[in-house]
Amino acid sequence: MSDGALRVLDGTQIEAVDLSLPEPDVIFSGAQILDIADSRASDSLFGLPLPELIRVSALSRIVANDADTFRSSEFTKDKASELFKDYIAAITDELKGDPLVVSILDGNTLRLFLEDEDDFAMLAENVFTDLDVEDKGKISRSEIRNALVQMGAEMGVPPFSEYPQLNDILRKHGADGEEQLGQAQFAQLLQAVLQDLAEQLSQNNVIFIQNIKIINGSKLRQLLANEKELSRVAEKLVQEKENSKSRSGNKEVLRGFLERNAKELSLPVSEADEAVVLLYDDIFADLGKEEHGESDKDELVRLLKETLQKFAEQLESNPVFQDFA
Known part of the structure; x- marks a missing residue:
């Protein structure tokens, strides 16, 4: 698998998980059920632990009482098996609605750069130029750290937070001092660091969850199916219009409301994203006209409802990826 490529974990990866509980046990605590399920789900997701929000949301689907009470409760094997399957299914549903995006770094992209002299020379020159902010033609050895941060996962370099071994590599190559380096010296040091990193990644891949949200309309469909929650959103919209005493038309008021509450409603955020702005433009341009005898509030x-339905349809066909880092 090539570095920098994103892998989407949308629940399909755990649909084939082993749903049997360990044979010797007759009685299972709620904590045991959750631990076994979390472990098996994690094994299907490249060993990544399930995010807390996914686990809490999945558990809330199957537990009527509080989580602590469930964890301390004991169940027969048949009941435990039923709860186990329900919890795995709930995790699957949560991931379908809110997929995870992960990077798997194995050193391949770094090796491609290192094996092509021209590509590496251009990379080193560009990074050096960016870091030489004072245009002196020299930068300190310690700037190698910033070079790695600048390259990032897209170019095969894991974040320091996910791969602290980078610090060991830098120390090994003396890349933590203040000695001034010219471009050629910098390129030599960068090459040595990247070669070492590529070798380590080939032996132990780095897998981590990206702070990227996939907005695919799933949460919107859940909202549209939940009359109580949809009514709450509608009341909030109507109240905001009444409080603002705006003279704008209902379409303008609605668009402003949706853009301000995009994250809460699981809509894409339009700020600084031209493609999303165009999506909003297209959907609002296609809204129906006022119906005869309809009050302002009813309209x-x-x-x-019409707008949310259109967003759900569009996002199901063309999910939006947004980086919320």
């Missing part, structure tokens, strides 16, 4: 609520 606003109808437009809300």
Whole structure:
């Protein structure tokens, strides 16, 4: 698998997980059920631990009482097996609605750069130029750290937070001092560091969850199916319009409301994202006209439902990836 490529974990990876509980046990505590399920789900997700939010949301789907009570409760094997399967299914559903995006770094991209002299020379020159902010033609050895940060996962370099062994590599090559280096010296040091890193990654891949949100319309469909929650959103919209005393039309009011509450509603954020702005433009341009005899409030609520439905359809066909780092 090549570095920098993103892998989406959308629940399909754990659909084939072993759903049997250990044979010797007759009684299982809730904590045991969760631990076994979390472990098997993790094994299907490249060994990554399930994020806390996914686990909490999945558990809330199957547990009526509080989580602590469930963990301390004991269940017969048949009941435990039922709860185990339900919890795995809930995790799958949570990942379908809120997929994880991961990077798997194995050194391949770094080796491609290192094996092509021209590509590496250009990379080293560009990085050196970016780091030489005072245009002196020299930078300190310690700037290698910033060079690695600048290259990032897209170019095969894991974040220091996910791969602290980078610090050991830098120390090994003396890349933590203040000695001034010219471009050629910098390139030699960078090459040695990257060669060492590529070798280590080939032996032990680095896998980590990216802070990227995939907005695929799943949460919107859940909202549209939940009359109580949808009514709450509609009331909030109507109240905001009344409080603002805005003279804008309902479409303008609705668009402003959706853009301000995009994250809460699981809509893509339009700020600084031209493609998302165009998506909003297309959806609002396609909204229906006012219906005869419809009150202002009724029209606003109808437009809300119609708009959310259109977003759900568009996002299902063309999910939006947004970096919330």
